[in-house]
Amino acid sequence: MGRIVLDNVTKSFGNVQVIPPLDLTIDDGEFTVFVGPSGCGKSTLLRLIAGLEDVSSGQIRIDREDATNVPPAKRRLAMVFQSYALYPHMSVRKNIAFPLRMAGMDKAEIDKRVENAAAVLNLSDYLDRRPGQLSGGQRQRVAIGRAIVREPAAFLFDEPLSNLDAALRVGMRLEISELHERLKTTMIYVTHDQVEAMTMADKIVVLRAGHIEQVGSPLELYHTPRNTFVAGFIGSPKMNLIEGPEATRHGAHTIGIRPEHIAVSPTGGEWSGVVGVSEHLGSDTFLHIHETGLAETITVRAGGEVSFRHGDRVTLSPRADVIHKFDAQGLRQE
Amino acid sequence: MARAITSQRKALNTALAWGVGLLIFFPILWTILTSFKTEAQAISDPPVFLFFDWTLENYSVVQERSNYGRFLWNSIIIAGGSTILGIIIAVPAAWSMAFVPSKRTKDILLWMLSTKMLPAVGVLYPIYLIFIQLGLLDTKIGLVIVLMLINLPIIVWMLYTYFKEIPGEILEAARMDGATLREEILYVLTPMAVPGIASTLLLNIILAWNEAFWTLNLTAAKAAPLTAFIASYSSPEGLFYAKLSAASTMAIAPILILGWFSQKQLVRGLTFGAVK
Numbered sequence: 001m002g003r004i005v006l007d008n009v010t011k012s013f014g015n016v017q018v019i020p021p022l023d024l025t026i027d028d029g030e031f032t033v034f035v036g037p038s039g040c041g042k043s044t045l046l047r048l049i050a051g052l053e054d055v056s057s058g059q060i061r062i063d064r065e066d067a068t069n070v071p072p073a074k075r076r077l078a079m080v081f082q083s084y085a086l087y088p089h090m091s092v093r094k095n096i097a098f099p100l101r102m103a104g105m106d107k108a109e110i111d112k113r114v115e116n117a118a119a120v121l122n123l124s125d126y127l128d129r130r131p132g133q134l135s136g137g138q139r140q141r142v143a144i145g146r147a148i149v150r151e152p153a154a155f156l157f158d159e160p161l162s163n164l165d166a167a168l169r170v171g172m173r174l175e176i177s178e179l180h181e182r183l184k185t186t187m188i189y190v191t192h193d194q195v196e197a198m199t200m201a202d203k204i205v206v207l208r209a210g211h212i213e214q215v216g217s218p219l220e221l222y223h224t225p226r227n228t229f230v231a232g233f234i235g236s237p238k239m240n241l242i243e244g245p246e247a248t249r250h251g252a253h254t255i256g257i258r259p260e261h262i263a264v265s266p267t268g269g270e271w272s273g274v275v276g277v278s279e280h281l282g283s284d285t286f287l288h289i290h291e292t293g294l295a296e297t298i299t300v301r302a303g304g305e306v307s308f309r310h311g312d313r314v315t316l317s318p319r320a321d322v323i324h325k326f327d328a329q330g331l332r333q334e
Numbered sequence: 335m336a337r338a339i340t341s342q343r344k345a346l347n348t349a350l351a352w353g354v355g356l357l358i359f360f361p362i363l364w365t366i367l368t369s370f371k372t373e374a375q376a377i378s379d380p381p382v383f384l385f386f387d388w389t390l391e392n393y394s395v396v397q398e399r400s401n402y403g404r405f406l407w408n409s410i411i412i413a414g415g416s417t418i419l420g421i422i423i424a425v426p427a428a429w430s431m432a433f434v435p436s437k438r439t440k441d442i443l444l445w446m447l448s449t450k451m452l453p454a455v456g457v458l459y460p461i462y463l464i465f466i467q468l469g470l471l472d473t474k475i476g477l478v479i480v481l482m483l484i485n486l487p488i489i490v491w492m493l494y495t496y497f498k499e500i501p502g503e504i505l506e507a508a509r510m511d512g513a514t515l516r517e518e519i520l521y522v523l524t525p526m527a528v529p530g531i532a533s534t535l536l537l538n539i540i541l542a543w544n545e546a547f548w549t550l551n552l553t554a555a556k557a558a559p560l561t562a563f564i565a566s567y568s569s570p571e572g573l574f575y576a577k578l579s580a581a582s583t584m585a586i587a588p589i590l591i592l593g594w595f596s597q598k599q600l601v602r603g604l605t606f607g608a609v610k
Contacts, residue, residue, distance in 0.1 A: 052506050073512045085507035089525045098521075099511035146511065156510075 001063045002154035002186030003028045004049060009058035011044055011210075018044050019210040021058065026154075026188060026203075031180050034190045035197040035233070036207035042190045043158055045207070049188065050156050051075050062153060073102075078147035079156040082163060084139045086131040092118075092142050093127040099150040117145040137168045144179070154186035161196065173200060194234055198222070206230050228330040231256045237286055237301065239324070242294045246271075252325035252333055259286065259301040261319045264308070269315025273298060275308045289316065362586070368579035369393070376575040392580035400563060402584055409559035409588075411474050412549070413542035416481035417535055420489045423482075425531075428493035429519060433502055443494065446487040454484075454547045465552060472554045480552065481542045488541070489534055496530025497523070529602055536596050543589045560585035 004026040011019040018041050026032045034042040047053040049060060051072035060068050067075050078099070086095050096117055100110045118124045121141040131139055140160060147155055157176070161169045177200050180187050191197055197204050198218045206213040206221065206229075214226040218234075225231035231239045239256045247255045263269070264287060273292035278285055287300045287308060300316060308314055325333040339347075367383070368376050375386045396402070431439050461480065462471075470476030500523065508522045524531070546561040553562055564585050567578040593600070 050510060052509070072506075072509045073514065077510065079507065079510040081503045081507060083501060083503050085501065085503040087504060087508075087522060087526075098508070098513075102512035102517060146507075150512075 001028050002152075003063055004154060004186065004188070005059075005061040006045075006049070007059040007061065009048060009060060010056045011041075011048055011053065012056045017056075017210070019048070022210070022212060024205065024212065024215070026186060028186055029184045031177075031187045031189065031200060031202045032205060033197040033201035033203070034188065034205050034207060035192065035194055036213075037233075038192055039209075040207040041210035042192075042207050044210075046156050046158055046188060046190045050077055050079050076153040077156055078150060078152035078154075079158065080140075080143045080147050080160045082159040084131070084143045084163075086139060086142055086146075088131055091128050091130060092123060092134070092145075095131065095142055096123075096145045096149055099146060103150065113149045114145075117149045120148075121145050136164050137172060140164065140172060141175075144176070148179070148183070152185070154188060157187065157189040159190055159192070161191075162193075176200065195236060198234070204234070206233060224332065225256075225324065226332050228254055228256065228326050231324055231326070237299045240295060240298050241326075242298075244294070246294050247325075250323060250325060253328040254326040254330065256324035256326065257318045258322065259299040261322045262298070262300045263317040263319075264289075264300050264302050264306065264314050265317065266312075267315055269317040271298070271316040271318070273314060273316065275310060275312045275314055277310070278306075278308060280304070287314075289314065292316070362590075365579045365586075366583050368576055369583045371576050371579075373574055373576045376579070392576045393584070396567070396577055396580050396584065400566065400581075402563065405558060405560045405563040405585075406588065408474060408557055409543060409561075409585075412477045412481060412557075412559050413539050415474070415478040416485065416542045417489075417538040419478060420482045420486050420538060421493075421531065421535060424486060424489040424493050424534075425519070425524075427490050428497050429523065431490070431494050432497035432500075433505060443491065446490060450487055458551060462551070471552060472557050474557045477549060477552060477557055477559070480548050481545055484545070484548065485538050485541055489538055492534040492537070493527070493530065496527050496534075499530075500526050529599070533600050533602065536592070536600055540589055540593060 006022060006024040008021050008023060009019060010017060010021050022045075034045060036042050044053060048055050051067070051070060055068060058068075059066060062075060062077070087098065090098065093114055096114045097110050100113060105113075114127070115124070118127055121144060123138065123141055123145060126134060126138060126142075131142065134142065140163075143160070160176075161172050164172060173196060176187075176189075180200075189196075189200060201218055203215060204218055204221055205215050208229055214221060214230045216224075221230060221234045225234060225239075228241055232241060235258055237259045239258050240262075241254055241256050243254050247253060271292050271294060273289035276288040276290045276297065278287050281304070283304050285302045285304060285306050287302055287306070289298045289300060290296070292298050298316065327333050369392055370388045370390070371382070371386050372389055372391070375382055431443065465471045465476055468476075470479070504526070505518055505522060508518045513521065543559075544561070546565075549559050549561045550565055553559070564578070564581050567574065567581045
């Protein structure tokens with residue numbers, strides 16, 4: 001079991017309140033991702049759950065029990081750090097066994113569990129090496145191994161993939177998702193990468209300046225962002241946000257339209273503009289259109305085969321059914 | 335581009351380094367050589383370097399006149415005791431300064447260091463009086479306490495520097511893995527800081543071994559260490575250079591040998607964290 005409830009939790013460092021009063025429930029078995037720009041308080045929130053930081057007020061409950069003042073060692077949570085935080089003076093085997101040793105488990109059981117974890121994570125051949133002799137991806141797997149052996153109530157991941165190169169990151173992303181499918185244990189995952197959030201999460205918590213901007217499934221956030229911040233943060237490339245007469249025409253202060261919801265054609269569209277930079281990804285082309293009179297740049301996601309050139313005049317046709325409307329406060333209008 | 339060093343230049347550098355090294359070592363070498371001369375040769379003009387009649391007479395005279403073993407034992411107890419006591423006190427202090435610093439931590443560290451800038455003689459009088467009051471004069475325990483206090487700022491500073499190099503996340507990981515504070519310090523922090531702790535230990539034994547001001551002023555006969563042993567040969571009635579040299583050689587030999595065998599550890603410890 002691993003149901004985590006934050007009840008009116010706040011955190012201040014000196015006079016600076018980094019987490020204003022916040023409520024959040026993470027259900028048992030759920031993969032929850034905290035996402036937001038740097039400095040939004042997502043790592044602080046995770047460290048509050050872990051017990052590595054004390055809450056300034058409010059309550060944290062793990063499986064109905066008040067854990068607010070329980071030390072991290074006793075919360076039955078396992079954490080994977082961005083820097084891996086392996087013990088450099090211990091072999092991989094001893095690293096993975098460490099939490100079991102601290103729990104006073106007997107040697108035979110420790111060995112069995114370590115071997116199992118190593119087999120699952122493809123680390124069997126490296127058990128007698130030191131962390132310094134492993135690659136970044138292997139180190140990250142050791143850190144995950146150390147977390148899974150003790151069968152915790154929940155896993156906490158603090159930007160675990162940001163030190164890996166892009167190709168490895170995609171691979172590890174899948175491995176962590178598969179691990180979650182297999183273990184069905186609650187996982188809380190902190191990232192600033194909205195692609196990781198979208199691809200891995202059951203539930204995304206979007207944070208800004210310690211506030212929860214929106215909580216929902218990836219597709220809920222994509223289809224019905226509650227405000228302009230979430231609209232701009234979720235989705236890649238970013239949603240185009242347009243203010244002024246065009247927004248007023250739609251009865252809103254700001255309208256949002258995703259790049260994939262705009263068709264581009266040489267003539268006949270609703271808006272017109274001049275092609276700036278085109279980014280060819282093979283499968284897609286991202287066109288940056290200028291001089292539309294709507295916003296500085298309108299980004300359009302077109303097929304991989306389009307061949308507009310820099311300086312071409314084009315017209316744009318937004319899909320009317322997927323235009324998002326926001327009021328002057330940036331909140332979604334229904 | 336890496337700077338190319340020609341072999342000629344390398345040879346020159348090597349020669350220069352050896353020159354500086356010999357220059358620093360020369361007084362010690364001269365003392366050792368003098369200890370094997372007769373008193374007449376020791377003060378002969380021009381001085382003789384290697385070609386003299388080697389004799390062990392000075393050593394036997396020194397052995398006869400004073401109990402070297404007792405001085406040596408006192409030195410070992412005082413240097414070893416003050417260092418170990420200092421480390422036991424400094425490890426928790428450095429841990430808290432490195433990993434749970436407060437607003438005042440930097441100030442405390444600097445204040446501790448500032449006590450090293452005070453001329454020792456400035457506090458001789460009060461400490462002397464306190465020692466009389468407490469009956470610590472000419473006792474080993476008294477010297478262990480004083481030398482520990484004198485070197486404590488250095489021990490704390492050194493350990494603090496080594497601990498600072500250890501990423502806090504590793505200790506947090508230990509905490510998440512269920513380690514108590516004691517287990518965290520015992521199984522994670524200490525093994526990772528072993529090179530640092532070892533070099534702190536060595537350096538402080540050397541400092542305490544060589545400390546002369548307090549050991550000379552606070553001891554008479556019972557607790558006198560090797561520094562007092564040397565001093566007893568610089569008598570005002572006339573200097574016996576050869577015997578003084580023999581006494582000095584006997585006093586510095588143990589620490590010189592210790593230093594020689596642990597020089598790698600010392601250098602590594604003192605440059606710890608300089609290169610990542």
